[in-house]
Amino acid sequence: MTVSKLKTFGVAAIAAVALAGVAQAQPKSLTLGTASVGGTYFIYGGVVATLVTEKTGINVSTQQTQGPNQNLLLVDSKAIELGMVTMGVALHGYNGTGWAKGKKYNNVRALFPMYDTPFHFITTDKTGITSVKQMDGKNVGVGPKAGTPGTYFPLMFEALGIKPTIRNGGASDMASQLGDGLLDVFAFAAGVPISAYSELEAQRPVKFITFTDEELKILQEKIPELSPSVIPKNTYKTLTEDHKTVGLYNFAIAHKDLDDDTAYKIVKAVLDNNDAMVKGHSAAKETLAKNAEKNSFLPFHPGAVKYYKEKGIALNPKTMM
Structure with a gap:
C-alpha cells in the first residue's frame, strides 16, 4: 500500500471511529x-x-x-x-x-x-397557631436540610425576626410528627397539592397559615429571588380562600x-x-x-x-x- 493510500485509509478510519462515537452518544x-x-x-x-x-x-x-x-x-x-x-x-x-x-x-x-413552588404552612387545630408570628419558639418542621424549604424557611424566619426551633426530615416524617404532636407546624414548599399535606387533612382537622401583607413585603425586600405566588382556594379541601405567599x-x-x-x-x-x-x-x-x-x-x-x-x-x- 502506498503512503498516500495509507494516509487516505487512516483518515477514513478516524472518520469511521468518530461517526461510531456519534452514533453511540445516546446513553x-x-x-x-x-x-x-x-x-x-x-x-x-x-x-x-x-x-x-x-x-x-x-x-x-x-x-x-x-x-x-x-x-x-x-x-x-x-x-x-x-x-x-x-x-x-x-x-x-x-x-x-x-x-x-x-x-x-x-x-x-x-x-x-x-412549576412554581409556593411556601406555606400547615398545623393541627390542637396547636391554636393561626399566624406566622405565633411560630416564635415553637417546633417547626421544614423538610430535609438540603431541600428548598430547609434552605429558605430559616432565612425567612430570620428576616421576620422569628426564632422557632427548626426540625429537619423527610416530608412524610414531618407530617407524621405533626400528627403525633411532636411538631407544632409543618412548613414546606413544593408543587401543590403537597401529598403529605393532603394526607394530613384527610386524617384530622388542620389549619393552613400564610404570611401577612407586611411579612410578604419584608421577605421580598430581604430575599429578592422570592417572587409573588398564590395557592388557589380548594387546592386542599379545607383551604377556603386563596393564600397569597411567595415562591420559587x-x-x-x-x-x-x-x-x-x-x-x-x-x-x-x-x-x-x-x-x-x-x-x-x-x-x-x-x-x-x-x-x-x-x-x-x-x-x-x-x-x-x-x-x-x-x-x-x-x-x-x-x-x-
Missing part, C-alpha cells in the same frame, strides 16, 4: 435526582422518568435525595446526569453565594421549566456534558406531552415551554435551546451560552 440509562417521599419532587420525578423512558428509549431511573441543593451538587459532579432544582437554590449554587459558601457549581445546565420556580437540570441530542429528546418528551405529565401530578400544568422565561440566569443546555428555537420561544440572552 442507555440516566439517573434523575428527586427528593424525599411525601413531597412533589418524588412524585413528579417518577412521572418524568416514566415519560422520558417511553418516548426516548433511554431508561431513566429516579434517585431519592435531600432535594434541590443535593441534586445540584450531584449533577455538577456527574454523580447523576439529571436533577430538579428551585431557581433560588440554583442561583446561590451557580454564583457561589448563600448555602454554596463561595463554591460555584457551574457545570449544570437548565432543561425545562417545571423549579427547573430540570442536566450536566453540561450530556450530549445535545439526548438533552433535546428529554425536553421534547416532557414539553410535547403535557397531558401525560398532568395526569401524573397536577403541578405539571405549569410545565410549559413558554415558562422557560422564568429562568433569568442559568444557562440552558444547547439541546434545550434547539427545542425552544423550534417552538419560537424567546429565551433570556443571559441563559444562552
